[in-house]
Each structure stands twice: as structure tokens, then as C-alpha cells.
Amino acid sequence: MPRKPQSRQTCMHCRPNPSSPLKTRLGMLAAELSMFLALLALAASGCATSVADAPQLSAKKAPAADKPHIVNKPMPASLEDAPLIPREVLFGNPTRAQARISPDGKWLSFLAPVKQPSGAEVMNVWVAPIDKFEEAVAVTEDKLRGIRGHSWSNDAKSILYSQDKGGDENWHLYATDVATKKTRDLTPIEGVNAQIAGDSQQFPGEILVGLNDRNPQLHDIYRVNLATGERKLVQENPGVAGFITDDKLNVRMALNFTETGGQVWMLPKGEAGETGFPDWDVIETFGPEDAMTSGPAGYTADGKTFYFQDSRNRDTAGLFATSTETGETKLIAEDKRADAGGALVHPVTQKIQAVSFTYARREWRVLDPTVQADLDYLGKFQDGEFEVTSRTTDDTTWSVAYILDDGPVKYYRYTRPAKGGPGERSMTYLFSSRDDLDQYPLVKMHDRVIESRDGMNLVCYLTLPPGSDPDGDGVPNAPVPMVLDVHGGPWARDGWGFNGEHQWLANRGYAVLNVNYRGSTGFGKEFINAANGQWSGQMHDDLLDAVDWAVKQGIAQRDKVCIMGGSYGGYATLVGLTYTPQEFACGVDIVGPSSLVTLLQNAPPYWAPFMPVMKLRVGDWTTDLGKEELLKRSPLTRVDKIERPLLIGQGANDPRVTQVEADQIVEAMQAKNIPVTYVLYPDEGHGFARPENRMSFNAVTEAFLAEHLGGRYEPIGEDFEGASITVPTGANEVPGLEAGLKAAGD
Structure with missing residues (x-):
């Protein structure tokens, strides 16, 4: 059964990359096993589209970090004294959303509307030099449904997104070259559901994509070149729910559900052929009672550590780490009230540095001392809850979103010392998700x-x-x-x-x-x-x-x-x-x-x-x-x-x-x-x-x-x-x- 429709939520504002749900590297598997049904897809449109003449965003330079421009009106004494908040303000397109900093730290991307000849405003991806927000231009040209999610390629050359037609969820995956502003359909096959299945800093110009072109029920894994669109079959799906890949863009593990609703993990055996590994051995089995609260969370970049959630012999899912060299497994984070949820993942090593648990409100547990000072700083800087939405490859710059209950999402650029060591930390205010809420009293x-x-x-x-x-x-x-x-x-x-x-x-x-x-x-x-x-x-x-x-x-x-x-x-x-x-x-x-x-x-x-x-x-x-x-x-x-x-x-x-x-x-x-x-x-x-x-x-x-x-x-x-x-x-x-x-x- 699917999740709540996006149209009833403000979910486009924070789709973080490194602090997203734990299964950040499941490839075709969902952030939660339930999201298998949603079949992860970004949101995209267009084919070989040039948008060199896209209009410039009419926005002033972002105010200083200590002076964000959203200030809500005082609470009225009665409902009658409160002005009606127009539906357009709450349900129209956000002013901006989804701040992302490119891996090389040179660019800031975000979603914002582009006005069409018909008068409609459609969400597209905009890009600006990191310190010149006023020079932002739209680099994509969706004309109808609007782009609802985007990310950067690891080589910092392309914006990745996907789009379907009329809500049919036959997602196409697209790459927009930021320099030429041209968009390529990476999966130009009608009636196929495309999914990003993996990416890597080691192969920045390529990604893994899941396509159900051979069998509508199963997604095979292809290696796709972002510049040319060339794709090569990596692994034919033998009848499993999904695969887990590593930083070498290799398929390392498969996951499937049993006839009784349990879950099994499998490792390939033998040598890979033209269609990938033909045979698989079951290495872990989860009964139906644990299938929805357990699952792989991926490998570190060196392949030496494998992370996973496990609720066996316990109620809530803890975060575990297994050494792929010795087989030693350790419980590294747990909460008796809530399952391990989100993770802060190093952009290069892919080590999980902090884990979040959400019972009523989100709480972070630091695993890596090198980010302790960062999370302390972010936690004290602003009210509400924060999410890290992108990190540069050198890890000196992060984009951070602050979520409030009585105001729009606020985005900042966070600058930190290299390797989290001593030195100055600073925040630069980027933008708010809505500039039109400041005149209305919002409730808690x-x-x-x-x-x-x-x-x-x-x-x-x-x-x-x-x-x-x-x-x-x-x-x-x-x-x-x-x-x-x-x-x-x-x-x-x-x-x-x-x-x-x-x-x-x-x-x-x-x-x-x-x-x-x-x-x-x-x-x-x-x-x-x-x-x-x-x-x-x-x-x-x-x-x-x-x-x-x-x-x-x-x-x-x-x-x-x-x-x-x-x-x-x-x-x-x-x-x-x-x-x-x-x-x-x-x-x-x-x-x-x-x-x-x-x-x-x-x-x-x-x-x-x-x-x-x-x-x-x-x-x-x-x-x-x-x-x-x-x-x-x-x-x-x-x-x-x-x-x-x-x-x-x-x-x-x-x-x-x-x-x-x-x-x-x-x-x-x-x-x-x-x-x-x-x-x-x-x-x-x-x-x-x-x-x-x-x-x-x-x-x-x-x-x-x-x-x-x-x-x-x-x-x-x-x-x-x-x-x-x-x-x-x-x-x-x-x-x-x-x-x-x-x-x-x-």
C-alpha cells in the first residue's frame, strides 16, 4: 500500500542526501522496506532540451545568516482576528526548495518556479555560483508537472532528476549538463520504471540504474554513462526485490522476500558472466516478524564495513556494523523507543558518522567524534530540527535545512574546518522555502x-x-x-x-x-x-x-x-x-x-x-x-x-x-x-x-x-x-x- 500522496505534504522541501534514512545506499531498495512500493524515483522531464534562454530568478541576494527575513506575525487573540491564509500561500509552489551544494563546492542548486507562456509556474532546477545567488538561472525546462527532487552527479557536471507522464510512475531518469544546459534522457524507453541504483565518487561520471525493460516485474541493473547515455547490463535480476551495490559500482548483495513474508539476504557465488551473477547463496534470514524492521544500509567506500538494521532478538531496530574481513559484528546505535532512522554519511568514505532516532522528535547520536562539534553547533544555531542536505567532497561545506513547526524551511550554507578539527565555523543564510508566510500568524x-x-x-x-x-x-x-x-x-x-x-x-x-x-x-x-x-x-x-x-x-x-x-x-x-x-x-x-x-x-x-x-x-x-x-x-x-x-x-x-x-x-x-x-x-x-x-x-x-x-x-x-x-x-x-x-x- 502506498504512502501518503505528495500533493498533501510539504515533502519537496527536505529530501536530504547524506542525512537521509539509513538505507542511503540500498540502490533499488527503499529507504524503508515499505517504500519498495513507492519504488524510489526522483522526478524529471524533457529530452535533449536547451534552456540557455531560461529567465533569471528574480530574487535579491540572500540576507545574512543572523537576519533571515521570515518573521511571523504575533498570534491574534481569536480566530476572528486572524487573517485567512490564502491557499496559494500554503499549497502553491514554494518560493525555493531543496538547497544542494555541488560536490566541488562551486555551485548551489535548488528548485524554484519558472513561468511558462501559459502563465503557469512550474518547478525547475536553478543553479548559481556558490557566492552569487543573484546570478541563479534555471537549467532544466520542465513545462508541466514540475520537478520534485534533484541531486548532483559526483563529477559536479550534471543535475540528475526524473519525471513520469501524468502520474503513471513510468519514471524516466534525466541528466542536465550544467555548463551547456542540455538535458539527456538516460532511460528513453516507454513504459519502463527507472530507478537510480547506485553511484560512486570513484566513478563520478557514471551511475547504476535499475530498469524493468526485460521483465515488467523485475529491475535489472545497468551502468550508465552520464555524458553519452551509453548503458551496459551489469546484473540481470534473477527474481529478487533489489540489490545492494558498492563504491566500485559492483553488485554485492541481493535482497528478497520469502513466500511467508520474511526477508533473505544473498551473496553472489561463482564468476559473473555477461548477465551478471547467475547463482546466489542465502546468508541471512529474517522471519516475517522482522522483515519490516530490518534491512541492509550499505558498504563503506573501502568495502570493509557493512551496515544494516536488525530487530532480531529485540523490538526496535538497532544499527549494526559487520567487518567484511573478520566477520565481526557490533551494535553501534540503538534506542528502546524507536528504530534507527536517519544517518549522516561521510561523502567520500561512506562511513556512518551519526544516526537519528525519532520517537516524537528527532534525536541524533554521534558515532564519529570528528562531527561531534558540528552537530553541537548545528543543534544550537537555530530552533527546530536540522537536516544536512548535501556535503562537498572535501567536506568543508554543507547545506543545512532547519525545519520549524510554525514557519517555512530555512536553508543555510555551513562552513566547517577540514576534518572537523579546530577552527572557525560559520553559517550563511541562503533562502526560505516560502517568502510569503511572514505576514501571517502560524500556529505551533x-x-x-x-x-x-x-x-x-x-x-x-x-x-x-x-x-x-x-x-x-x-x-x-x-x-x-x-x-x-x-x-x-x-x-x-x-x-x-x-x-x-x-x-x-x-x-x-x-x-x-x-x-x-x-x-x-x-x-x-x-x-x-x-x-x-x-x-x-x-x-x-x-x-x-x-x-x-x-x-x-x-x-x-x-x-x-x-x-x-x-x-x-x-x-x-x-x-x-x-x-x-x-x-x-x-x-x-x-x-x-x-x-x-x-x-x-x-x-x-x-x-x-x-x-x-x-x-x-x-x-x-x-x-x-x-x-x-x-x-x-x-x-x-x-x-x-x-x-x-x-x-x-x-x-x-x-x-x-x-x-x-x-x-x-x-x-x-x-x-x-x-x-x-x-x-x-x-x-x-x-x-x-x-x-x-x-x-x-x-x-x-x-x-x-x-x-x-x-x-x-x-x-x-x-x-x-x-x-x-x-x-x-x-x-x-x-x-x-x-x-x-x-x-x-x-
Whole structure:
């Protein structure tokens, strides 16, 4: 089951490189095993495109580090005194995002909009000399969906990114030459899902790429030249989930899932032939109970140390290191509350220097004394949580992002002494992700731990309307309407930090509650395994328990709670309205499955290696008895129970939760004369990537919530302009929707 759609998150701002999740060098494997389903891809567009005439970014030189220009307005005394924050400010393109410094330290890259002839602004990659931000120019030329992630090649000559068409997730990988501003499609094959599988400082002009061109279910590994696009087969996939590579761009290990949902690691045996290694030996076996909380994290550059996460004989996953020469294995970091999560990795040696653990808030554990002073400095410099988003090869310059809960992401250039020794450290302010938030009062996010009915601790995040909580204790003066915002996955998690959705809904008068229900990642294997077979069962009970807590605490009004979410969160919404029809005042389902049988039957072909895990944790769709059990937990079979208003959003090209899921529940509701509003986007997939589409759906959602929860709202206005929005049914159920559609069509 996929993660929460990007369109509902501010996730493009921080996609760090060296401090990303532990499995930084898994190649085709995901940062979390659950992300295998998301099948890591950057985001890209264009083929042999010249953008020499791209417009220059209209931005002033960045202010000094001690004078960042974002200063939020004081908190108003009441909601009525707080100005409406326009949707454009919270859900339009960020001003800038994703600061990256090139490996040679000469260039700064970032994402920012480029205005198109149509008037639309589309996210592209911009590059500036490291000390001349005002000279930034766009080097890519995506014209439609926008680039959502980028990185530098190790030779500092190219920007790497990927893009699909209309959300179909058939990603193409692209390289843009910074000097010539020309873009090359490195994987010019239609209908193929391309993934970066490895890179190396030792071979800076090449990368490893996974392609399922031979077999749609399996990704083979190719070595690709960035300058010419020439590719050579390195390893044919014998039927495994993924490979682990090393700094010599060799395939060192394979990972697969067993028929019972466990995990095995394999080493090649014999000599490699033209199609790679033909035979493999299993060296490690993990039972189903450990498969989601254990996994390889890669090799050091010299190949002498292998890092991995392991939850065997323990609950939370610790970080371990094995000497490939002696076989000695050591536990190097652990936390009894949380799994090992992010890692700070040296850019050349690939040694893990620090590890993060996130229970409610992120905490760093230093493993390498040479970065202790750096992390101390970064931790004290600014409020919030920091992430290192890039490091130069000589390791004297880092880009750092600071995440706040009540303000945009702030990016800095950090200069440090060589090898972390004595000397001066300094920070230079680069930019903020949004320049248009400074005029609005933004609210705080409170982390809370709620106990479930069977004694499990649920880490949650709560945001309250401005002016409702003058003493800042996380409880309003009087209960308010609430939105229960359910994350996707379900093998993902919610976290602390700036959340545009929270600020938006709180500004409209609602409390917003995120719940890390059982099955969420990062809290140990007992917590994740407690969700097995519990879709619409105890996973839903956790959400109900969180609502009960909010009501008892005087936070939420019992009769004014909406359940909303994307992907699994959309499924949870449909469960809420069909299995507990009087619990919620309304629901918003975004790309959520309505039938677990059709969800699993229509999985993308490249999910095949992971499907044994789905069978264990969701259910068996291959037998009559299994289908019967899955249907018992499918909202589609309980449509007649729906009593409360429902809004559904769907992308027509979604390869994970196909349009069938939305169509069939809408048709079933219509057959029983149950009202529903169905919003469909013909050019979107699993979530809404185009800002025009995001804006239009959020405009509909806001009016829908105001109608059923009583909050305030910004009229739809011109938010349908440029969007591909269609409403097959139920436009009359949402205030202003019919008029907005008519105005957009005129």
C-alpha cells in the first residue's frame, strides 16, 4: 500500500542526501522496506532540451545568516482576528526548495518556479555560483508537472532528476549538463520504471540504474554513462526485490522476500558472466516478524564495513556494523523507543558518522567524534530540527535545512574546518522555502502520546486554531471542530515540523490531529506487526481512540470531526464512514482503495517481489476464502451503511490505487441513492502533483469542510484556472463548486 500522496505534504522541501534514512545506499531498495512500493524515483522531464534562454530568478541576494527575513506575525487573540491564509500561500509552489551544494563546492542548486507562456509556474532546477545567488538561472525546462527532487552527479557536471507522464510512475531518469544546459534522457524507453541504483565518487561520471525493460516485474541493473547515455547490463535480476551495490559500482548483495513474508539476504557465488551473477547463496534470514524492521544500509567506500538494521532478538531496530574481513559484528546505535532512522554519511568514505532516532522528535547520536562539534553547533544555531542536505567532497561545506513547526524551511550554507578539527565555523543564510508566510500568524504543533484501548502508545501531532489556546498548553479554551488527518502507507509515519495542511485547516478553525496508528514505521516491530490483518480492525480502533482522547481532553467537538487522508488514509476514511457511520461528521478520501481485493489484484507488476508481504499483512487475494476475508474488510461491501457526506479525489493514471477503486464505490453509492462528490483528474496519478490541481482540490475540500464542520473558508474564486479538474458527480453537494466549474469552462 502506498504512502501518503505528495500533493498533501510539504515533502519537496527536505529530501536530504547524506542525512537521509539509513538505507542511503540500498540502490533499488527503499529507504524503508515499505517504500519498495513507492519504488524510489526522483522526478524529471524533457529530452535533449536547451534552456540557455531560461529567465533569471528574480530574487535579491540572500540576507545574512543572523537576519533571515521570515518573521511571523504575533498570534491574534481569536480566530476572528486572524487573517485567512490564502491557499496559494500554503499549497502553491514554494518560493525555493531543496538547497544542494555541488560536490566541488562551486555551485548551489535548488528548485524554484519558472513561468511558462501559459502563465503557469512550474518547478525547475536553478543553479548559481556558490557566492552569487543573484546570478541563479534555471537549467532544466520542465513545462508541466514540475520537478520534485534533484541531486548532483559526483563529477559536479550534471543535475540528475526524473519525471513520469501524468502520474503513471513510468519514471524516466534525466541528466542536465550544467555548463551547456542540455538535458539527456538516460532511460528513453516507454513504459519502463527507472530507478537510480547506485553511484560512486570513484566513478563520478557514471551511475547504476535499475530498469524493468526485460521483465515488467523485475529491475535489472545497468551502468550508465552520464555524458553519452551509453548503458551496459551489469546484473540481470534473477527474481529478487533489489540489490545492494558498492563504491566500485559492483553488485554485492541481493535482497528478497520469502513466500511467508520474511526477508533473505544473498551473496553472489561463482564468476559473473555477461548477465551478471547467475547463482546466489542465502546468508541471512529474517522471519516475517522482522522483515519490516530490518534491512541492509550499505558498504563503506573501502568495502570493509557493512551496515544494516536488525530487530532480531529485540523490538526496535538497532544499527549494526559487520567487518567484511573478520566477520565481526557490533551494535553501534540503538534506542528502546524507536528504530534507527536517519544517518549522516561521510561523502567520500561512506562511513556512518551519526544516526537519528525519532520517537516524537528527532534525536541524533554521534558515532564519529570528528562531527561531534558540528552537530553541537548545528543543534544550537537555530530552533527546530536540522537536516544536512548535501556535503562537498572535501567536506568543508554543507547545506543545512532547519525545519520549524510554525514557519517555512530555512536553508543555510555551513562552513566547517577540514576534518572537523579546530577552527572557525560559520553559517550563511541562503533562502526560505516560502517568502510569503511572514505576514501571517502560524500556529505551533504539539506532540502527544495517546494510549490505545489495548495499551499501545500512539505518537500523535496536534495543531489548534489561532487564538484558541492562549496559554499554549495544547488544549483550546473551548472544544473546536477537528480534522483527523490519517497518513498513507500504512508503512510510513507522521512527524513534527511545518505542515501546510495543518496550518491551513487550523487557520480555518479546526483542530488537526495526526495519529501514528499501529503499523506506522519507526516504533519497533511489535508496533508494526500489531497491524497484521487489522485493516478496518485495530488499526481503525487506534484512530477512534485518538478521537475519543481529543473529545475527553476538551479539544474536539464530538459531533464535528472529519476523517480525511490519502492512500491508506483514504481507505481509513472510507472505513470510518462505512464501519463506524455515526462517528464522523464527514470524510475526504484521496486516492484510497475501496476494495482490498481489487487493490491487490491490480497492483503494478513491479510490486511482484513484495506481494508476499502484502499477503501476510493485508490478506490473501489468491484464494476464495482469502477474498471473502478481504471483502469483509472492504468499504465497498458496506456502502449502504454510509450516512455522512463524502468527498473523493482520484487521479485517472494512478498505478497503485487505480481509478477502479474510486469508480466502483461511487457507482455503488449512486445505485443506492447515497450522495457523493467525486473529483477526478485525467492527468494525475497517486496524488496531485500539478499545483493547479492541488489548489483546485483543496478549494473543493475547504468548501466541503465548511459546509459540514462549520469552519470559515476562502471562496473557490479562480482556483480552478489551469486545473484539469472534472467532477463526474456531486458538484451540487459542495458550495460554489458548480459555479467554479462553470467559470473555469467559460
